[in-house]
Amino acid sequence: MNKIPENKTRKRLRTAMWVFYLLEIVLCSMPYYQYSMNGKIYSNSVFDMLSALGAGNDIGLSSSEYSAINTMIPLNFIFLVIPIVGFFFCVLDRQSNKKNVVSILCCLLGVVSILTIVTINLISLGSMLALLLYILISFLTVFSIFARFSAPSDKEKAENIEKK
Template sequence: MLKKPENKTRKRLRITQCVLFLAQILFCTFTFVQIPNPDPKKLGFYATVFDMFGYLGGQFPDAAQSEAFSSVLPLFFVFLVIPIVGFFFCALDKERNLKNIVSIICSLLGVFSILTIVSINFISYGSLLALLFYLLISFITAFAMMARLTD
């Protein structure tokens, strides 16, 4: 990739991408998964990404939830890895277009992983905010690619 010195507009867009990827890491502390309990007398199960890491070796509060999430529990590390990779590429790559390509790939992988791992039935407000911010990151990245073409 050709190295091109960063101007003021591209620097602002790159910093915006970095802040949005940091917000994605913050959204992992919000409730990502919402599972209603079949018994109307009991509350549902709400978990963050870090709570799901806690259930890797243990049991869920309900046996049906344990069966439903036992196969996808090891995949929850993806929700932390994707924004960390995107953040470091945007923070460290100042002159090449590689940060924009990685940012688009991270956004697509993030949306795909939320829709497949969490699934639409169990989406909570943390995962919903993450979806919206991944779309915002992809738009900012498209603007950054266009800003690189124009001087």
């Protein structure tokens, strides 16, 4: 992919994208799963679910419900890996368009993973905010793609001013 020097608009969009990816990582510590047991509502974060992977049923589920979600618990690493990959691509890729392609793929995988792993009936505040942030990041990525192809770089503007 062609490397184009970054202008102010693209830099602001890239900065906003990696800040939102950091926020996605922080949202993993908020309640992601919500379930009802004996008339009480319980909620667990991604880190709670990952800690249950090695420790057994310490998240408060009944043994039948825990055995039902035991196969889904290792998949919670996806909720951490996707924003980390998007963050590093947005921080390190300044000139090429790879960050936009990876960001669109991360947003798509993030939304699909939340809707398939968490499911609609278990969705909680953290997973709902994560869905909204993935949608926002995808819009910023589309704006970044258009800013790359439509706006001239600052270097080209300086050359045009010098010619006049």
